[in-house]
Amino acid sequence: AQSVSQHNHHVILSEAASLELGCNYSYGGTVNLFWYVQYPGQHLQLLLKYFSGDPLVKGIKGFEAEFIKSKFSFNLRKPSVQWSDTAEYFCAVNAGGGRDDKIIFGKGTRLHILP
Amino acid sequence: DAGITQSPRYKITETGRQVTLMCHQTWSHSYMFWYRQDLGHGLRLIYYSAAADITDKGEVPDGYVVSRSKTENFPLTLESATRSQTSVYFCASSWAGGRVSGYEQYFGPGTRLTVT
Numbered sequence: 357a358q359s360v361s362q363h364n365h366h367v368i369l370s371e372a373a374s375l376e377l378g379c380n381y382s383y384g385g386t387v388n389l390f391w392y393v394q395y396p397g398q399h400l401q402l403l404l405k406y407f408s409g410d411p412l413v414k415g416i417k418g419f420e421a422e423f424i425k426s427k428f429s430f431n432l433r434k435p436s437v438q439w440s441d442t443a444e445y446f447c448a449v450n451a452g453g454g455r456d457d458k459i460i461f462g463k464g465t466r467l468h469i470l471p
Numbered sequence: 472d473a474g475i476t477q478s479p480r481y482k483i484t485e486t487g488r489q490v491t492l493m494c495h496q497t498w499s500h501s502y503m504f505w506y507r508q509d510l511g512h513g514l515r516l517i518y519y520s521a522a523a524d525i526t527d528k529g530e531v532p533d534g535y536v537v538s539r540s541k542t543e544n545f546p547l548t549l550e551s552a553t554r555s556q557t558s559v560y561f562c563a564s565s566w567a568g569g570r571v572s573g574y575e576q577y578f579g580p581g582t583r584l585t586v587t
Contacts, residue, residue, distance in 0.1 A: 362513075390575060399561065400514075400578040446513060458529060459576060461506075463513035 358383045360449050362462035369437055370470045377432040377465050379421075379447030389430040390448040390459065391421055400446065406430065417441070439471045474498065477562050477579040485587055490549045492582050494562030502565045503545040504576060505529075505537065507558040514561070520545055552586045559583050 363378040381387065391403040404415025411423040421432045430447060447462040475496040484490050494503065505517040506529075516529030518537040526537050534556060536548045545564075549556055563576040 392578075399580045400563075402575045402577075405575055458516055458519065459504075460516075460530075461514040463511065 358449055358451055358458075358460045360447050360460050360462035362445075362447050362465050364465045365463070366466045366468070368468045368470065371439055372436050375432070375434040375437045375441070375467070377445055377447075377467070379430045379432065379462060380428050381430065381447075381449040382428065383449065383451050385451060388450040388459075389421075389423060390450075391415065391419070391430070391432050392446040392448060392461075394444045394446065394464075396443065403432070403445070437467075437469050439469045441467060442469045443467055475562060475564055475577055475579040477560075477582050479582060480580065481583050483585045483587060484552050486553060487551050490552050490584065492547045492549075492560055492562075492584070494545045494547070494579060496543055496545075496562075496564045496577075496579075498564065498566075498577070499542060500564035500566055500577075501542070502567060502576075503539065504563040504565075505535075505545070505547045506561045506563065507531065507556075508561060508581075509558050517547065517560075549584075552584075554586050557584060557586045 359382045361380045388407040390405045392400045393403045394400045404413050406413045406423045414420045419434050423430050444464045444466050446464045448459045450459045478493045504519040506514045508514050515531045520526045520539040523539050523542050560582045562579040565574045565576045567574045
Protein backbone atom coordinates (compact mmCIF):
# COMPACT_ATOMS: atom_id res chain seq x y z
CA ALA A 357 0.00 0.00 0.00
CA GLN A 358 1.07 3.54 -0.66
CA SER A 359 2.20 5.65 2.24
CA VAL A 360 3.65 9.10 2.67
CA SER A 361 6.01 10.21 5.43
CA GLN A 362 6.64 13.79 6.38
CA HIS A 363 9.55 13.87 8.77
CA ASN A 364 8.98 17.23 10.40
CA HIS A 365 5.71 17.70 12.23
CA HIS A 366 6.42 21.22 13.36
CA VAL A 367 9.01 23.64 11.99
CA ILE A 368 9.78 27.11 13.30
CA LEU A 369 11.90 29.49 11.25
CA SER A 370 12.70 33.15 11.16
CA GLU A 371 11.85 35.27 8.15
CA ALA A 372 14.41 35.03 5.32
CA ALA A 373 15.57 31.60 6.46
CA SER A 374 15.72 28.81 3.91
CA LEU A 375 13.16 26.04 4.10
CA GLU A 376 13.24 22.39 3.25
CA LEU A 377 10.40 20.06 4.23
CA GLY A 378 10.99 16.37 3.78
CA CYS A 379 8.61 13.95 2.10
CA ASN A 380 9.16 10.30 1.35
CA TYR A 381 6.75 7.86 -0.18
CA SER A 382 6.58 4.12 -0.49
CA TYR A 383 5.61 3.00 -3.97
CA GLY A 384 7.89 1.51 -6.56
CA GLY A 385 6.00 2.36 -9.72
CA THR A 386 5.05 5.53 -11.51
CA VAL A 387 3.88 8.20 -9.12
CA ASN A 388 2.20 11.56 -9.20
CA LEU A 389 3.33 13.82 -6.38
CA PHE A 390 1.78 16.88 -4.84
CA TRP A 391 2.36 19.50 -2.20
CA TYR A 392 -0.67 21.22 -0.76
CA VAL A 393 -0.76 24.15 1.63
CA GLN A 394 -3.39 25.07 4.18
CA TYR A 395 -3.20 28.62 5.50
CA PRO A 396 -4.77 29.27 8.90
CA GLY A 397 -8.54 28.98 8.69
CA GLN A 398 -8.53 28.16 5.01
CA HIS A 399 -8.96 25.10 2.84
CA LEU A 400 -6.17 23.20 1.14
CA GLN A 401 -4.66 24.65 -2.00
CA LEU A 402 -2.31 23.09 -4.48
CA LEU A 403 1.24 24.41 -4.17
CA LEU A 404 2.85 22.32 -6.89
CA LYS A 405 2.72 18.93 -8.53
CA TYR A 406 4.90 16.49 -10.40
CA PHE A 407 3.73 13.84 -12.80
CA SER A 408 6.42 13.66 -15.48
CA GLY A 409 9.32 15.53 -17.05
CA ASP A 410 11.72 17.81 -15.21
CA PRO A 411 12.11 16.48 -11.67
CA LEU A 412 12.56 20.01 -10.36
CA VAL A 413 9.09 21.49 -10.12
CA LYS A 414 8.34 25.13 -9.47
CA GLY A 415 5.13 26.13 -7.80
CA ILE A 416 3.41 29.24 -6.58
CA LYS A 417 4.87 31.76 -4.14
CA GLY A 418 8.48 30.83 -4.81
CA PHE A 419 8.21 27.21 -3.71
CA GLU A 420 9.87 24.36 -5.55
CA ALA A 421 10.23 20.63 -5.04
CA GLU A 422 12.61 18.05 -6.38
CA PHE A 423 11.57 14.52 -7.24
CA ILE A 424 14.41 12.11 -6.55
CA LYS A 425 13.21 8.72 -7.71
CA SER A 426 16.14 6.78 -6.24
CA LYS A 427 15.38 8.19 -2.81
CA PHE A 428 11.57 8.05 -3.11
CA SER A 429 11.56 11.67 -2.07
CA PHE A 430 9.80 14.87 -3.02
CA ASN A 431 11.14 17.55 -0.71
CA LEU A 432 9.70 21.04 -0.70
CA ARG A 433 12.05 24.03 -0.68
CA LYS A 434 11.97 27.78 -0.53
CA PRO A 435 15.16 29.86 -0.38
CA SER A 436 13.76 32.65 1.76
CA VAL A 437 10.53 32.28 3.74
CA GLN A 438 8.13 35.03 4.66
CA TRP A 439 5.82 35.44 7.61
CA SER A 440 2.89 34.78 5.25
CA ASP A 441 4.24 31.27 4.63
CA THR A 442 2.99 30.26 8.07
CA ALA A 443 0.71 27.34 7.25
CA GLU A 444 0.41 23.59 7.28
CA TYR A 445 1.99 21.75 4.36
CA PHE A 446 0.90 18.37 3.09
CA CYS A 447 2.76 16.06 0.77
CA ALA A 448 0.59 13.66 -1.23
CA VAL A 449 1.19 10.79 -3.60
CA ASN A 450 -0.79 8.82 -6.11
CA ALA A 451 0.17 5.61 -7.86
CA GLY A 452 -0.06 7.06 -11.36
CA GLY A 453 -0.54 4.56 -14.12
CA GLY A 454 -2.18 2.03 -11.87
CA ARG A 455 -5.81 1.38 -11.06
CA ASP A 456 -5.78 3.46 -7.95
CA ASP A 457 -7.43 6.85 -8.09
CA LYS A 458 -6.73 7.73 -4.51
CA ILE A 459 -4.30 10.38 -3.39
CA ILE A 460 -2.66 9.56 -0.08
CA PHE A 461 -1.69 12.48 2.11
CA GLY A 462 1.07 12.73 4.65
CA LYS A 463 0.29 13.86 8.18
CA GLY A 464 1.37 17.38 7.47
CA THR A 465 4.07 19.77 8.65
CA ARG A 466 3.10 22.88 10.56
CA LEU A 467 5.37 25.74 9.58
CA HIS A 468 5.57 28.77 11.81
CA ILE A 469 7.52 31.78 10.60
CA LEU A 470 8.68 34.27 13.18
CA PRO A 471 8.53 37.89 12.03
CA ASP B 472 -17.95 30.82 -9.94
CA ALA B 473 -18.91 29.07 -6.71
CA GLY B 474 -16.48 26.17 -7.16
CA ILE B 475 -16.90 23.71 -4.37
CA THR B 476 -19.06 24.42 -1.35
CA GLN B 477 -19.80 22.57 1.84
CA SER B 478 -22.67 22.88 4.28
CA PRO B 479 -23.03 23.33 7.09
CA ARG B 480 -19.70 24.94 7.95
CA TYR B 481 -20.14 24.15 11.64
CA LYS B 482 -22.26 21.49 13.28
CA ILE B 483 -22.72 20.28 16.82
CA THR B 484 -24.64 17.07 17.30
CA GLU B 485 -25.21 14.44 19.94
CA THR B 486 -23.93 10.91 20.05
CA GLY B 487 -26.22 8.54 18.18
CA ARG B 488 -27.79 11.11 15.90
CA GLN B 489 -27.64 10.91 12.14
CA VAL B 490 -25.82 13.78 10.45
CA THR B 491 -25.44 14.59 6.78
CA LEU B 492 -22.71 16.83 5.44
CA MET B 493 -23.31 18.29 2.03
CA CYS B 494 -20.82 18.91 -0.76
CA HIS B 495 -21.61 20.63 -4.04
CA GLN B 496 -19.32 21.48 -6.95
CA THR B 497 -20.07 23.53 -10.03
CA TRP B 498 -17.22 22.36 -12.28
CA SER B 499 -18.77 19.05 -13.41
CA HIS B 500 -15.72 17.25 -12.05
CA SER B 501 -16.00 13.49 -12.34
CA TYR B 502 -14.26 12.67 -9.10
CA MET B 503 -15.26 13.70 -5.61
CA PHE B 504 -13.67 12.84 -2.30
CA TRP B 505 -14.36 13.08 1.41
CA TYR B 506 -11.53 13.48 3.92
CA ARG B 507 -11.37 14.01 7.62
CA GLN B 508 -8.60 16.06 9.16
CA ASP B 509 -7.44 15.31 12.67
CA LEU B 510 -4.44 16.55 14.59
CA GLY B 511 -1.62 14.07 14.25
CA HIS B 512 -3.32 12.16 11.45
CA GLY B 513 -3.33 14.68 8.66
CA LEU B 514 -5.93 14.03 5.98
CA ARG B 515 -7.51 10.63 5.76
CA LEU B 516 -9.74 9.57 2.90
CA ILE B 517 -13.19 8.38 3.93
CA TYR B 518 -14.90 7.70 0.61
CA TYR B 519 -14.53 8.78 -2.97
CA SER B 520 -16.56 8.65 -6.13
CA ALA B 521 -15.40 8.34 -9.72
CA ALA B 522 -18.76 9.35 -11.21
CA ALA B 523 -22.44 9.43 -10.40
CA ASP B 524 -23.54 6.15 -8.78
CA ILE B 525 -19.93 4.97 -8.41
CA THR B 526 -18.42 5.13 -4.94
CA ASP B 527 -15.54 3.41 -3.21
CA LYS B 528 -14.12 3.17 0.26
CA GLY B 529 -11.09 5.04 1.39
CA GLU B 530 -8.88 4.56 4.41
CA VAL B 531 -11.46 5.15 7.17
CA PRO B 532 -14.99 4.39 5.86
CA ASP B 533 -16.52 2.78 8.95
CA GLY B 534 -19.51 4.66 10.32
CA TYR B 535 -20.00 6.70 7.16
CA VAL B 536 -22.28 6.37 4.16
CA VAL B 537 -22.08 8.25 0.86
CA SER B 538 -24.20 8.54 -2.23
CA ARG B 539 -23.78 10.24 -5.57
CA SER B 540 -27.02 10.41 -7.51
CA LYS B 541 -25.91 13.60 -9.29
CA THR B 542 -22.44 14.51 -10.52
CA GLU B 543 -22.40 17.79 -8.62
CA ASN B 544 -23.38 16.49 -5.19
CA PHE B 545 -21.63 14.10 -2.84
CA PRO B 546 -23.26 13.98 0.61
CA LEU B 547 -21.59 12.25 3.53
CA THR B 548 -23.81 10.72 6.22
CA LEU B 549 -22.80 9.70 9.70
CA GLU B 550 -25.43 7.08 10.46
CA SER B 551 -25.03 7.18 14.23
CA ALA B 552 -22.52 9.81 15.24
CA THR B 553 -19.82 8.97 17.78
CA ARG B 554 -17.41 11.24 19.62
CA SER B 555 -14.53 9.79 17.62
CA GLN B 556 -16.11 11.34 14.54
CA THR B 557 -15.52 14.84 15.89
CA SER B 558 -13.30 16.27 13.17
CA VAL B 559 -13.00 18.70 10.31
CA TYR B 560 -14.39 17.23 7.12
CA PHE B 561 -13.18 18.32 3.71
CA CYS B 562 -14.77 17.58 0.40
CA ALA B 563 -12.66 17.71 -2.76
CA SER B 564 -13.15 17.21 -6.46
CA SER B 565 -11.00 16.67 -9.52
CA TRP B 566 -11.38 16.27 -13.27
CA ALA B 567 -10.06 12.75 -13.11
CA GLY B 568 -8.55 10.33 -10.71
CA GLY B 569 -5.09 11.11 -9.50
CA ARG B 570 -3.60 8.35 -11.59
CA VAL B 571 -4.42 10.25 -14.79
CA SER B 572 -1.79 12.87 -15.54
CA GLY B 573 -1.65 14.05 -11.98
CA TYR B 574 -4.85 16.04 -11.94
CA GLU B 575 -5.01 17.89 -8.68
CA GLN B 576 -7.89 17.99 -6.23
CA TYR B 577 -9.76 21.15 -5.37
CA PHE B 578 -10.91 21.39 -1.79
CA GLY B 579 -13.97 22.88 -0.18
CA PRO B 580 -13.84 25.13 2.89
CA GLY B 581 -14.52 22.30 5.33
CA THR B 582 -17.16 21.42 7.91
CA ARG B 583 -16.20 21.42 11.57
CA LEU B 584 -18.26 18.72 13.27
CA THR B 585 -18.44 18.27 17.01
CA VAL B 586 -20.15 15.22 18.47
CA THR B 587 -21.05 15.61 22.16
